[in-house]
Amino acid sequence: MKNADALVLGAGIVGVCVALHLQKRGRSTVLVDRRGPAEETSFGNAGLIQREGVYPYGFPHDFGALLRYGLNRTIDAHYHPSAIPRLTPFLWRYWKHSRPARHAAIARSYAKLIEHCISEHDALAAEAGAQGLLRRSGWMKLFRTARERDARLAEAERWHREFGLNHRALDAKTLQALEPHLAPVLIGALHWTDPVSVTDPQGLALAYLGLFERLGGRFVQGNAASLEAEGNGWRLRTVDGPITAAAAVVALGPWADVVTRALGYDLPLAVKRGYHMHYRPAGRATLGHPALDTERGYFLAPMRRGIRLTTGAEFALRDAIRTPVQLGRAEPIARELFPLAERLDTEPWMGARPCTPDMMPIIGKAPRHANLWFAFGHAHHGLTLGPVTGRLVSEMMAGEAPFVDPSPYRPERF
Numbered sequence: 057m058k059n060a061d062a063l064v065l066g067a068g069i070v071g072v073c074v075a076l077h078l079q080k081r082g083r084s085t086v087l088v089d090r091r092g093p094a095e096e097t098s099f100g101n102a103g104l105i106q107r108e109g110v111y112p113y114g115f116p117h118d119f120g121a122l123l124r125y126g127l128n129r130t131i132d133a134h135y136h137p138s139a140i141p142r143l144t145p146f147l148w149r150y151w152k153h154s155r156p157a158r159h160a161a162i163a164r165s166y167a168k169l170i171e172h173c174i175s176e177h178d179a180l181a182a183e184a185g186a187q188g189l190l191r192r193s194g195w196m197k198l199f200r201t202a203r204e205r206d207a208r209l210a211e212a213e214r215w216h217r218e219f220g221l222n223h224r225a226l227d228a229k230t231l232q233a234l235e236p237h238l239a240p241v242l243i244g245a246l247h248w249t250d251p252v253s254v255t256d257p258q259g260l261a262l263a264y265l266g267l268f269e270r271l272g273g274r275f276v277q278g279n280a281a282s283l284e285a286e287g288n289g290w291r292l293r294t295v296d297g298p299i300t301a302a303a304a305v306v307a308l309g310p311w312a313d314v315v316t317r318a319l320g321y322d323l324p325l326a327v328k329r330g331y332h333m334h335y336r337p338a339g340r341a342t343l344g345h346p347a348l349d350t351e352r353g354y355f356l357a358p359m360r361r362g363i364r365l366t367t368g369a370e371f372a373l374r375d376a377i378r379t380p381v382q383l384g385r386a387e388p389i390a391r392e393l394f395p396l397a398e399r400l401d402t403e404p405w406m407g408a409r410p411c412t413p414d415m416m417p418i419i420g421k422a423p424r425h426a427n428l429w430f431a432f433g434h435a436h437h438g439l440t441l442g443p444v445t446g447r448l449v450s451e452m453m454a455g456e457a458p459f460v461d462p463s464p465y466r467p468e469r470f
């Protein structure tokens with residue numbers, strides 16, 4: 057039997073960052089995953105470190121949008137009708153937390169995490185030698201209609217005043233000069249200039265993992281479901297044999313409930329699934345900025361592997377059959393917008409954003425167990441917030457003054 061100070065369960069971007077920060081504080085840490093590192097949700101996201109993402113994505117409140125989503129034919133959202141009875145309690149709470157006044161209050165708390173997202177990534181990337189994976193071009197919301205453009209630019213102005221977020225409004229001509237391979241069907245864009253994008257999200261997690269291992273941390277395969285209390289600490293079966301540790305951190309993203317339920321916690325967790333596919337750019341076409349086709353609802357990100365098309369939210373049970381209908385709807389529209397050549401993946405990739413109804417992650421000490429910590433529920437922003445969460449959890453575990461007030465994210469709020 058091997059002993060460690062801490063066991064971190066789940067080697068997605070959140071678990072990797074928690075483990076790295078613990079190891080940096082001199083805690084001998086074992087990071088565990090049933091698969092390889094960052095092979096699930098943290099593998100296939102759109103790669104944005106969303107410095108502008110102070111308003112977590114809310115449930116729409118306008119009737120037109122609800123009607124469109126209800127018909128289940130849009131690209132940006134899709135649902136499995138058979139899942140709705142199980143999802144309704146979650147969706148109802150999500151809807152209530154998305155009411156404008158409540159959403160604004162949530163944004164004020166959430167912004168305290170988001171404001172550190174780039175500086176915390178930069179610090180880890182510099183130490184890990186991974187700066188080459190970070191692209192500092194911001195990202196763009198592309199517009200086809202004046203109505204959408206005006207609404208989003210007005211919102212960006214408000215966020216500039218309230219949160220100091222920076223953007224540029226691009227007219228059609230300036231956009232065409234910056235992105236000459238986009239079809240001239242756009243009337244302009246909102247260019248968020250602060251955010252950073254990652255050209256290989258799994259590669260970044262692997263670089264942070266490499267730093268963790270150089271500092272003496274260990275990654276092993278094992279099943280988090282085998283976690284058992286032992287004395288004041290925890291015990292887990294791994295392929296290297298049983299490991300005991302003084303403390304455990306649940307960083308299992310969409311699978312957090314595998315451990316929390318077994319320990320008697322009934323947390324309101326659900327997933328928004330999403331898909332991606334890579335394409336070779338046709339001819340010499342290039343895309344300089346990650347870009348959202350705002351009115352159509354899909355995202356194009358230039359990545360190391362090719363152009364990655366990612367889809368919006370699919371409301372379904374986590375383990376339900378894959379239904380990449382949004383990808384099927386988006387692909388022909390994306391091909392008209394940008395010259396995409398052949399698909400580069402044999403199958404669409406699918407991931408599941410781990411969501412809470414108030415759109416904020418669950419970060420902090422488990423309410424009813426000693427030496428157990430939670431770090432999950434990062435929804436659309438797990439890549440963005442991995443390093444911030446890692447630092448916050450490790451500071452709390454080490455008894456240091458946390459660099460961000462953790463109270464809005466505490467598990468007891470549910």
Ligand SMILES: Cc1cc2nc3c(=O)[nH]c(=O)nc-3n(C[C@H](O)[C@H](O)[C@H](O)COP(=O)(O)OP(=O)(O)OC[C@H]3O[C@@H](n4cnc5c(N)ncnc54)[C@H](O)[C@@H]3O)c2cc1C
Nearest residue numbers: 068069070090097098101102104280309330437438439440
């Ligand atoms: C299409 C799409 C686009 C996205 N775009 C962005 C973006 O641009 N920017 C952004 O910030 N976020 C984005 N996200 C969200 C982001 O990817 C997630 O929030 C983030 O990856 C969650 O990280 P995690 O470490 O919590 O979970 P995961 O990466 O899912 O890690 C959880 C780990 O737990 C492991 N595990 C599960 N069960 C067990 C078990 N029983 N035993 C041991 N290990 C287990 C899994 O193998 C996995 O490695 C996107 C998500 C999707 C789906």
